[in-house]
Amino acid sequence: MSLSRLIGGFVSRHRGSYAASAAMLAGVATCTVWVPRKIGAMIDGLASHRLAPHDLLVDLAQLLALGVLIYALRVGWRLRLFAAAYQLGVELRSRFYARLSAQGPSFYQQQRTGDLMALATNDIDAIEMAAGEAMLAGFDGSLTLIMVLAIMTLGVDWRLALVALLPFPLMAWAFWRISSHIHAASTDSLERFAALNDHVQESLAGVRTLRALGLEQRSGTRFGELAAQAADASLQAQQWEAAYEPAVGLTLSAAGFLTLALGAYLIWHAQLTIGELTSFTMYLGQLIWPMFAAGWVLALIERGRAAWARLQPLLEAPLSVDDHGSVTALRAGALVLEGVSFRYPGQATAALDQVSLTLPAGHTLGLVGPTGAGKSTLLRVLLRQATPQAGTVAWSGHQLAHYTLATLRAAISWVPQESFLFSATIADNIALGKPDATRAEVEHAAAMAAIDEDIRRFPQGYATSVGEKGITLSGGQRQRVAIARALLAASDLLLLDDALSAVDTGTETRILEHLETLRRARPGRSAIIASHRLSAVAGADLIVVLREGRITEQGSHATLLAADGWYASQWKYQQLEASLDAA
Numbered sequence: 001m002s003l004s005r006l007i008g009g010f011v012s013r014h015r016g017s018y019a020a021s022a023a024m025l026a027g028v029a030t031c032t033v034w035v036p037r038k039i040g041a042m043i044d045g046l047a048s049h050r051l052a053p054h055d056l057l058v059d060l061a062q063l064l065a066l067g068v069l070i071y072a073l074r075v076g077w078r079l080r081l082f083a084a085a086y087q088l089g090v091e092l093r094s095r096f097y098a099r100l101s102a103q104g105p106s107f108y109q110q111q112r113t114g115d116l117m118a119l120a121t122n123d124i125d126a127i128e129m130a131a132g133e134a135m136l137a138g139f140d141g142s143l144t145l146i147m148v149l150a151i152m153t154l155g156v157d158w159r160l161a162l163v164a165l166l167p168f169p170l171m172a173w174a175f176w177r178i179s180s181h182i183h184a185a186s187t188d189s190l191e192r193f194a195a196l197n198d199h200v201q202e203s204l205a206g207v208r209t210l211r212a213l214g215l216e217q218r219s220g221t222r223f224g225e226l227a228a229q230a231a232d233a234s235l236q237a238q239q240w241e242a243a244y245e246p247a248v249g250l251t252l253s254a255a256g257f258l259t260l261a262l263g264a265y266l267i268w269h270a271q272l273t274i275g276e277l278t279s280f281t282m283y284l285g286q287l288i289w290p291m292f293a294a295g296w297v298l299a300l301i302e303r304g305r306a307a308w309a310r311l312q313p314l315l316e317a318p319l320s321v322d323d324h325g326s327v328t329a330l331r332a333g334a335l336v337l338e339g340v341s342f343r344y345p346g347q348a349t350a351a352l353d354q355v356s357l358t359l360p361a362g363h364t365l366g367l368v369g370p371t372g373a374g375k376s377t378l379l380r381v382l383l384r385q386a387t388p389q390a391g392t393v394a395w396s397g398h399q400l401a402h403y404t405l406a407t408l409r410a411a412i413s414w415v416p417q418e419s420f421l422f423s424a425t426i427a428d429n430i431a432l433g434k435p436d437a438t439r440a441e442v443e444h445a446a447a448m449a450a451i452d453e454d455i456r457r458f459p460q461g462y463a464t465s466v467g468e469k470g471i472t473l474s475g476g477q478r479q480r481v482a483i484a485r486a487l488l489a490a491s492d493l494l495l496l497d498d499a500l501s502a503v504d505t506g507t508e509t510r511i512l513e514h515l516e517t518l519r520r521a522r523p524g525r526s527a528i529i530a531s532h533r534l535s536a537v538a539g540a541d542l543i544v545v546l547r548e549g550r551i552t553e554q555g556s557h558a559t560l561l562a563a564d565g566w567y568a569s570q571w572k573y574q575q576l577e578a579s580l581d582a583a
Contacts, residue, residue: 003301003308007131010088017084022139024077029143031066031073033151039063043278077136085132092124095315104320104385106345111314114198119314122193123307126186130304134297141293148287152280160280163262167254171291174247178240179298185237186306192230199226237303244295252288259284321384325404330411332492332524333396335359335382340391341549342377351377352388353549359542361396362523364515366537367530368567369546375530376417378546379495382528384408395493413491415499419482421470426455427462429470429481433489441488448514449484450507451477475502483511487518494527500536505578508536534571535578543567 011018042056100116153161203210203219210219263277335358342352351374359365367375380386381393384400393400400408413433421429430445431437437445442462446452454477458464470478479502486494494515500508516539519525529537537543538557545553545560545567553565560567 003127003130003305006127006308007088007135010091010131011135014084014087017080018135021077021081021084021136024073024080025136025140026143028070028073028077029140029147031070032144033147034066039278039282043274081136082132085128085135088131089124089128092127092311093120096120096124096311099315099317102319102323103317105380106320106386107317112194112198114196114201115194116314117201118190118194118197119311123190123311126190126300126303126307127311130300134300134304137293137300138297141290141297144293145287145290148290152284157266157280159266160259160262160277163258164255164284166258167251171247171251175244175295175298178243178247178295179302181240182237182299183302183306185233185240186303187309189230189233189237190306190310192226192233196223196226196230199223241295241299244292244299248288248291248295252284252291255287256281256284321387321405322401323405325402325407327398327403328407330398330403330407330492331396332361332526334361335493335526336392336394338392338394340378340381340388340393342381342386342388350549352381355391355546355549355551357542357544357551357554359526359528361526362519363541364519364527364529364539366540366543367528367546368532368534368537368543368570371532372548373546374549375546376497377549379414379497379528379530382493382495383412383414411491412493412495413486413489414495415479415482415486415497417498417501419470419478419499421466421473421478421481423466423468425463425465426458426481429466430462430484430488432485437488442484445484445488446481448487448511448518449480450503450510450514451480451484454480476504476507479503480507480511487515490522490525492525494525496527496529496531498531500531500533505533505535508533512536512539534567534574 096119149161149165152164199222203223210216259280263280267274267277337358338356340352340355341350343350355374355378357365367378369375377386381388382400384405387401395403395408422432426446427439427442430442434441439462443452446455446462455462455464464472466472466478466481470481473481479499483496483499486496500511503511515527519527529540531537541556543553543555543557543560544551545565547566553560553563553567555563561571562568
């Protein structure tokens with residue numbers, strides 16, 4: 001879809017506001033072009049002593065009334081048109097946000113956060129300006145140009161009008177050249193701003209790392225370079241936009257010179273009156289706005305086109321995970337994986353290779369293995385954040401792809417490796433998945449996650465603000481708040497992706513005991529715990545060892561210890577490490 005079609009569709013949906021604005025603009029143009037003709041008649045009347053004092057006062061009162069009317073109409077169309085035009089920004093931002101919300105992790109691996117933020121602000125502002133300022137200036141300028149030229153030609157003198165238009169083809173050529181440069185300069189300006197925005201976002205998100213490594217000065221230097229590049233690119237675009245003004249000035253100056261020369265000749269030969277030449281000169285002055293409007297419109301449209309060229313591919317980018325399922329009800333049942341294989345784009349080896357397992361409803365599965373074995377990838381497959389290239393995954397008798405994403409994800413509570421908390425209170429973060437939860441339910445979930453005592457020690461308790469990304473909490477506290485959030489949601493499947501790595505073994509034991517209590521209270525609820533710490537999965541009904549994407553061992557804790565494989569050796573090592581730490 002082109003920018004013109006986008007704006008055309010928007011104007012069609014808001015035709016009432018645009019039609020009312022156009023009617024008011026037409027009234028402004030009509031009143032404006034009538035003023036020079038009225039003044040010309042007054043001058044001729046005064047020169048010929050035909051205009052009585054009373055009639056002069058009446059004419060002056062009419063001019064004053066016209067000025068008031070023009071002012072009222074200009075205010076009216078601005079209020080009506082901009083109220084509609086700003087809606088385009090709202091619609092585009094809502095559409096952009098909805099699209100981003102539906103995209104999966106693979107999409108964000110190819111995008112920069114700062115660039116996305118720039119698209120949602122700077123680029124959409126440019127498109128909004130094209131739909132608002134450009135539309136009104138284009139209509140107003142075109143209507144004024146047509147009416148002024150018609151009056152100049154038919155109402156004053158066609159010879160003067162013809163001479164005055166002689167320089168205009170050169171101005172049109174200059175506008176065409178300038179607009180092509182503005183498009184390229186605007187694209188570069190938007191991209192430079194996006195790069196600057198991305199650097200700021202990354203620097204603020206990683207400010208602790210920058211300080212720890214003493215990289216503040218280098219980051220500041222890089223910021224200065226990007227800011228200078230963005231400023232230069234913006235200045236380049238503004239310089240090309242400013243080139244419209246000399247083109248307009250030279251054209252109108254040439255037209256004014258030719259008009260005065262021919263007008264003086266016609267007056268000398270009594271073929272034109274002084275009042276008519278005055279009217280024509282005033283009409284020529286009224287052409288200044290249509291000419292400037294043309295340059296302004298071209299600049300806004302080119303900037304809007306550059307912004308739309310950046311935004312459109314993301315709005316129309318296919319979803320990284322299809323949502324074509326039709327099943328909207330999910331009851332607790334067995335989770336079955338058969339021959340599941342998945343390979344990340346650009347990777348030579350598979351992250352998952354022919355993984356097959358069955359988890360009955362109400363059971364707990366432990367996933368263990370060395371770093372990069374595929375544990376997190378398997379959880380991503382269950383969440384449908386990744387689609388396997390081979391094999392099937394079924395839950396409660398239906399393939400995962402048959403469920404709608406909303407249904408599937410509502411049935412799963414997930415605590416990722418890096419727990420994310422929003423800049424809100426602790427209570428709000430825990431109740432994120434269940435906004436209508438009572439305070440008692442929030443506190444019970446916190447107790448199950450072994451974080452209740454920590455929260456009560458804060459001066460403001462559950463009303464404590466955690467700051468951006470939970471910066472005021474420790475790593476273990478963030479993990480436990482995230483676990484409490486998952487437990488409060490009470491979904492049919494609980495996924496813990498190394499979610500106990502930042503807590504001590506005593507706290508880990510308490511949380512696992514609470515999880516077991518909750519599981520017994522709700523027999524159909526299943527859990528999958530991925531962990532490097534084997535003590536976290538020792539009580540699981542089934543433990544699976546993944547190595548290089550393959551299942552190399554599986555069974556209960558006792559069975560795997562007896563097998564004397566990777567699991568048994570890691571268990572001995574971790575137990576020895578724990579005993580040394582205790583000593």
